[in-house]
Amino acid sequence: MQYMAYKNSPSSPASPASPASLAALLARLRRERGISLRQLADEAGVNPSVASRAERGEDAKLSTWERLFDGLGYRLSWAADELAEEMQDLLGEEAERRKEKCRQGLCAGKRRFY
Numbered sequence: 001m002q003y004m005a006y007k008n009s010p011s012s013p014a015s016p017a018s019p020a021s022l023a024a025l026l027a028r029l030r031r032e033r034g035i036s037l038r039q040l041a042d043e044a045g046v047n048p049s050v051a052s053r054a055e056r057g058e059d060a061k062l063s064t065w066e067r068l069f070d071g072l073g074y075r076l077s078w079a080a081d082e083l084a085e086e087m088q089d090l091l092g093e094e095a096e097r098r099k100e101k102c103r104q105g106l107c108a109g110k111r112r113f114y
Helices: 019-033 037-044 048-055 062-071 087-103
Strands: 002-007 074-079
Touching (some): 019 048, 019 062, 037 048, 037 062, 048 062, 062 074
Antiparallel strands (some): 002 074
16 A cells, blocks of 8 residues: 655655655654644644654554644545456456355355255
């Protein structure tokens, strides 16, 4: 999954960031704005301890990240990239295997006796 932070409009995206660098980006942008962590938390509508944990790279919900970046004037955009070109084929094959097992009566919790 890629993370993008946009300044005001999606026409000027920042480079994709890993979850680990998202916290550093948040801290850097906050410092550039010259606001305290408490001010950011107030602007974003989150508890200051939640903002502090996010900025340290600790546990934070996606909605929290979005609110924090929004509080700085950025829109956080999420993109999921397919890992394998054949992903649809692999998923289709797995679905067919499961259907065949069900036809054979091997479905979990559902035995069929013909």
